[in-house]
Amino acid sequence: METLAISLVNAVPLLAGVPLWTVTLLLMVAVAAVILVFALTFEGVGSLVLRKVAGDIQARIGPNRVGPNGMLQFLADGVKLVLKEDIIPANADRLLFKLAPYFVFVGSFAAFVVVPFGVGLIAADLNIGIYYVMAVTSLVVIGVLLAGWASNNKWALLGGMRAAAQIVSYEIPVGMALIPAVLIAGSLSLQDIVRSQGGLLGIFGWNLFHNPFTFFSFFLYFTAAQAETNQTPFDLPEAESELVSGYNVEYSGIRFGLFFLAEFGDMFIVAALLTACFLGGWNVPFFNAGTLPWIWGNLLSLGVFLTKTFTMVLVMMWVRWTLPRLRVDQLMRMSWKYLVPLTFVNLLGVSLWLLVFRGKGIPGMIASLFG
Amino acid sequence: MGLKAYLNDIVEAVVTTAKGMRITARYGVDPKEEVTLQYPEERWEIPKGYRGFLHNDIKTCTACNMCVKVCPIDCISLESVRGADKKMVLCSYDINIGRCMYCGLCVEVCPVNSLLHTSGYEMASVARGELILHFIAAEDAPGIKARVARQVAEAAVKAAAQAAAKAAEVPSSGTAEAAKVAEAAKAEAAKAAPKPEAQAAEAPAAAKAAEVPSSGTAEAAKAPVVEPTVAKEGEKKE
Amino acid sequence: MTIRTDALPTQEMTINMGPQHPSTHGVLRVILTTDGEVVTRAVPDMGYLHRGLEKIGERVTYAQYMPFTDRLDYLAAMNCNCAWAWTVEKLAKIEVPARAEYLRVIVCELNRISSHLIAFGSYTADMGAFTPFLYAIRERERVNDLFEMLCGNRLTYNYARVGGVSGDAPPGFLEKTKEFLDYFEPKLDEYNNLISYNKIFVHRLANVAVISAEEAVAYGLTGPNLRGSGVPFDLRKDEPYSVYPKFDFKVCVGTGERGTLGDCFDRYMVRINEMRESVKIVRQAVAQIPDGPVRAKVPRLFKPPVGEAYFRSECPRGETGIYLISDGTVNPLRLKIRTGSFVTMNIFEKVTRGLMIADVVAVIGSFDIILPEIDR
Numbered sequence: 001m002e003t004l005a006i007s008l009v010n011a012v013p014l015l016a017g018v019p020l021w022t023v024t025l026l027l028m029v030a031v032a033a034v035i036l037v038f039a040l041t042f043e044g045v046g047s048l049v050l051r052k053v054a055g056d057i058q059a060r061i062g063p064n065r066v067g068p069n070g071m072l073q074f075l076a077d078g079v080k081l082v083l084k085e086d087i088i089p090a091n092a093d094r095l096l097f098k099l100a101p102y103f104v105f106v107g108s109f110a111a112f113v114v115v116p117f118g119v120g121l122i123a124a125d126l127n128i129g130i131y132y133v134m135a136v137t138s139l140v141v142i143g144v145l146l147a148g149w150a151s152n153n154k155w156a157l158l159g160g161m162r163a164a165a166q167i168v169s170y171e172i173p174v175g176m177a178l179i180p181a182v183l184i185a186g187s188l189s190l191q192d193i194v195r196s197q198g199g200l201l202g203i204f205g206w207n208l209f210h211n212p213f214t215f216f217s218f219f220l221y222f223t224a225a226q227a228e229t230n231q232t233p234f235d236l237p238e239a240e241s242e243l244v245s246g247y248n249v250e251y252s253g254i255r256f257g258l259f260f261l262a263e264f265g266d267m268f269i270v271a272a273l274l275t276a277c278f279l280g281g282w283n284v285p286f287f288n289a290g291t292l293p294w295i296w297g298n299l300l301s302l303g304v305f306l307t308k309t310f311t312m313v314l315v316m317m318w319v320r321w322t323l324p325r326l327r328v329d330q331l332m333r334m335s336w337k338y339l340v341p342l343t344f345v346n347l348l349g350v351s352l353w354l355l356v357f358r359g360k361g362i363p364g365m366i367a368s369l370f371g
Numbered sequence: 372m373g374l375k376a377y378l379n380d381i382v383e384a385v386v387t388t389a390k391g392m393r394i395t396a397r398y399g400v401d402p403k404e405e406v407t408l409q410y411p412e413e414r415w416e417i418p419k420g421y422r423g424f425l426h427n428d429i430k431t432c433t434a435c436n437m438c439v440k441v442c443p444i445d446c447i448s449l450e451s452v453r454g455a456d457k458k459m460v461l462c463s464y465d466i467n468i469g470r471c472m473y474c475g476l477c478v479e480v481c482p483v484n485s486l487l488h489t490s491g492y493e494m495a496s497v498a499r500g501e502l503i504l505h506f507i508a509a510e511d512a513p514g515i516k517a518r519v520a521r522q523v524a525e526a527a528v529k530a531a532a533q534a535a536a537k538a539a540e541v542p543s544s545g546t547a548e549a550a551k552v553a554e555a556a557k558a559e560a561a562k563a564a565p566k567p568e569a570q571a572a573e574a575p576a577a578a579k580a581a582e583v584p585s586s587g588t589a590e591a592a593k594a595p596v597v598e599p600t601v602a603k604e605g606e607k608k609e
Numbered sequence: 610m611t612i613r614t615d616a617l618p619t620q621e622m623t624i625n626m627g628p629q630h631p632s633t634h635g636v637l638r639v640i641l642t643t644d645g646e647v648v649t650r651a652v653p654d655m656g657y658l659h660r661g662l663e664k665i666g667e668r669v670t671y672a673q674y675m676p677f678t679d680r681l682d683y684l685a686a687m688n689c690n691c692a693w694a695w696t697v698e699k700l701a702k703i704e705v706p707a708r709a710e711y712l713r714v715i716v717c718e719l720n721r722i723s724s725h726l727i728a729f730g731s732y733t734a735d736m737g738a739f740t741p742f743l744y745a746i747r748e749r750e751r752v753n754d755l756f757e758m759l760c761g762n763r764l765t766y767n768y769a770r771v772g773g774v775s776g777d778a779p780p781g782f783l784e785k786t787k788e789f790l791d792y793f794e795p796k797l798d799e800y801n802n803l804i805s806y807n808k809i810f811v812h813r814l815a816n817v818a819v820i821s822a823e824e825a826v827a828y829g830l831t832g833p834n835l836r837g838s839g840v841p842f843d844l845r846k847d848e849p850y851s852v853y854p855k856f857d858f859k860v861c862v863g864t865g866e867r868g869t870l871g872d873c874f875d876r877y878m879v880r881i882n883e884m885r886e887s888v889k890i891v892r893q894a895v896a897q898i899p900d901g902p903v904r905a906k907v908p909r910l911f912k913p914p915v916g917e918a919y920f921r922s923e924c925p926r927g928e929t930g931i932y933l934i935s936d937g938t939v940n941p942l943r944l945k946i947r948t949g950s951f952v953t954m955n956i957f958e959k960v961t962r963g964l965m966i967a968d969v970v971a972v973i974g975s976f977d978i979i980l981p982e983i984d985r
Contacts, residue, residue: 053399054739055405056398056399056400056405057395057398057399057740058398058739058740058743058744059398059404059405059406059743059744059747060405060406060407060743061405061407061409154622154624155624158624158646158966162646232737232738233737233809235737236967318392318395318396318399319388319392321395321739321740322388322391322392322394322395322738322740322803323388323391323737323738323807323809324733324736324737324738324804324807324809324810324813325736325737325738325809326809326812326813327812327813327965327967327968328646328965328967329646329965330809330812330813338380338381380808383808384808384809387806387807387808388807388808388809390802390803390807391802391803391804391807394799394802394803395740395803398740406747406750418757418758418761418779419779420758420760420761420776420779421757421761421762422760422761422762441672441673442673443669443673443674443676443677472676472765473762473765474675474676474679474765474767475761475762475767475775476672476673476675476676476767479775480909488761
């Protein structure tokens with residue numbers, strides 16, 4: 001961000017008198033605003049796409065009255081939520097009740113900072129990218145627990161406890177499944193991970209095809225991430241038909257809207273990490289987007305990244321509408337007895353592979369055979 | 372749990388999930404699988420015999436009260452007076468379709484098939500009173516009663532005159548029977564006589580009203596049986 | 610799941626799985642006493658839908674009572690209509706024409722299919738898979754279309770009458786029924802592929818709420834709940850009524866294929882298989898149906914002889930028995946309705962002890978209860 005600020009000051013002589021830190025700060029705020037707009041738009045459109053996909057799978061039409069083909073439904077929903085009465089239960093803990101949605105939303109939104117949208121499009125290329133994402137998305141646990149407790153409702157409490165148990169247990173497989181990508185790239189920074197999948201191998205440069213263990217860890221991460229974002233088959237905390245919406249049962253209006261939006265934000269983060277770590281991120285096959293002028297290179301890589309990410313979001317929705325949900329003890333069993341051992345075995349496998357084959361993947365070895 | 376069972380679990384989970392996802396994918400991409408009928412632009416074709424709103428053709432209705440008696444929840448109420456030809460004349464006929472459960476028992480028992488189901492099913496209202504269908508407008512009832520009373524009185528006068536004429540004709544030989552007939556005729560004449568006087572006050576005032584409802588009832592009767600919208604207009608005119 | 614008594618002592622929580630709950634299949638209130646997620650006691654509180662149907666029977670005539678039986682179990686209204694008709698005919702010894710009996714069997718079995726479709730759909734929706742519910746509704750709408758063509762209504766049919774049925778099948782009805790059966794039979798395989806044998810679904814249902822055959826008989830369970838525990842008792846075969854002896858069909862019994870015999874999965878599979886058998890029955894009925902009148906002559910103000918009769922029929926949710934006492938007047942003296950769902954609630958408390966809350970939902974769904982039958 002500093003370099004960008006410096007180049008901006010150099011480009012625009014008007015800003016010569018302004019101290020650098022002001023420009024940097026303003027730039028940061030501007031970038032955050034852009035990302036917020038993107039995140040909110042995605043979350044809104046994502047809720048609409050979810051309903052349309054649900055309609056298609058369930059042999060019916062989704063929303064199609066508001067706007068052409070129902071495209072403005074999310075705006076109508078947003079306006080409706082904002083205009084609703086703000087009901088806080090009588091004996092609820094008011095401060096915690098009001099605070100909880102913000103924790104959940106911040107936990108989801110703060111991870112957008114390290115998402116590599118394009119060649120030069122990343123809000124902050126932290127050198128601890130993956131750590132940061134995992135740490136920040138854990139804020140959601142606090143939010144959910146607060147929501148469950150502060151609602152003064154036994155169903156909400158049950159939902160909150162279940163959610164906390166679930167999210168905490170699935171943190172480990174999520175982390176372990178992402179580490180193969182880190183090992184191959186040699187860095188925690190997401191831009192480095194994406195760049196390591198670029199090059200002349202095109203699609204086969206993706207981490208997905210690097211070796212059988214990373215192929216496996218793609219699916220492990222997908223499963224664990226589906227649990228992290230409370231999607232069916234792991235949506236116990238908000239099990240509509242059992243807990244009557246779990247921890248957000250007492251929330252109405254825009255407070256509920258924040259929980260709802262945060263869910264889609266989480267979905268995007270998960271899909272973005274999947275794309276960045278396993279599907280080549282913003283790399284255009286057989287083409288170095290850095291060679292194009294700045295704006296076209298960024299647009300092209302942004303387009304590629306978003307296409308891949310949205311495809312992964314669609315796959316998550318597809319799985320959501322197919323499977324029933326797991327009971328809470330089965331969910332914990334799945335995490336601790338299946339995913340954790342599998343991800344550890346996977347990690348061991350990747351490490352051994354990289355040691356034995358000196359960091360080369362299968363496509364790389366085949367390519368080197370042909371020179 | 373052995374390793375074999377463990378791996379079997381994983382494989383089975385993946386395979387059954389994949390099978391299910393294949394089915395939902397097919398539904399997701401196949402546009403023929405949308406079965407939604409977009410009401411109100413598209414409407415379901417109502418089959419013949421559909422038990423929609425009720426309609427009574429009051430010209431055919433004989434006010435036999437069968438429908439009133441058979442309704443399990445007492446939604447039908449009617450009022451009738453005996454006419455000059457000894458048949459009942461309908462003064463008012465109300466069906467509360469807000470209470471009605473569309474069981475069809477009343478239509479089944481109607482001996483003259485005047486009460487029938489239409490294919491109507493749309494009558495959202497804001498007040499429960501709007502859901503009471505009046506097949507004869509409320510203000511027509513006194514007029515009908517007056518008209519019928521007048522006709523009955525005229526018939527009675529005519530009958531008395533006929534009986535008197537008959538009594539005069541009968542020869543004095545069959546005295547016992549003739550005396551009885553003459554007395555019966557005189558009794559009838561006496562009975563019939565006060566009626567026109569009683570109704571005389573009402574008759575001129577109601578006579579005018581009696582002319583108007585005939586058009587109203589004719590319109591309600593004109594409404595065809597199977598078209599709900601036309602019938603609705605005819606009935607809601609109050 | 611057992612509660613460890615040597616663990617840290619915790620307080621029990623009393624939760625109200627209240628009348629308004631998406632999974633209780635109606636207005637059923639269950640008062641759960643739980644230790645965390647494990648239920649120690651689940652007491653059903655019934656009566657939110659009590660409408661006094663048995664008392665109403667005492668003030669209306671026999672013919673007028675028919676629409677009220679629709680509301681007894683609105684998802685299997687034809688079965689309840691026919692049960693009432695058969696009871697009155699048994700009391701008054703009325704002979705029903707053959708065509709009417711065949712039509713009754715056709716509509717009863719079609720209604721069994723549509724009722725089991727709702728049971729299947731709402732069960733999977735309770736388990737979190739929302740998609741099969743809509744497929745089930747789509748199939749059910751086609752059955753409703755057939756019924757609309759036949760009697761004019763889509764839910765409260767009022768089709769059977771004392772002495773027959775209200776009207777003959779219109780031209781094209783039998784062909785359309787055959788078309789529906791041809792369309793529907795492969796769908797059952799699709800449902801099995803989609804959800805029935807899905808590992809997650811099986812794990813939710815297998816070994817949950819195991820009811821042994823002796824227990825099932827002792828608690829008076831009937832219908833698919835009894836057959837799911839391995840007891841091959843079906844009133845259509847063991848105490849045949851109407852023209853059921855003329856049809857060849859299997860009695861579907863739970864086999865313990867994915868867990869223990871008598872668990873939720875067995876009851877669920879019994880319903881899926883029963884749909885297949887119903888398709889077979891309707892096919893045979895449509896092929897064998899004779900011509901003739903559809904209604905016997907019954908006097909308008911029907912006065913049965915003094916006496917009492919009990920008739921039981923196999924409804925989708927169990928045995929629906931109507932005990933009718935007549936005193937020779939146009940209104941019944943007393944009628945008592947015994948429904949499968951009400952008696953199934955007997956075993957609810959015993960079976961849910963030690964289960965998790967999510968399993969309570971699975972148990973309610975596997976019993977396929979419906980509140981109008983419980984509360985009448």
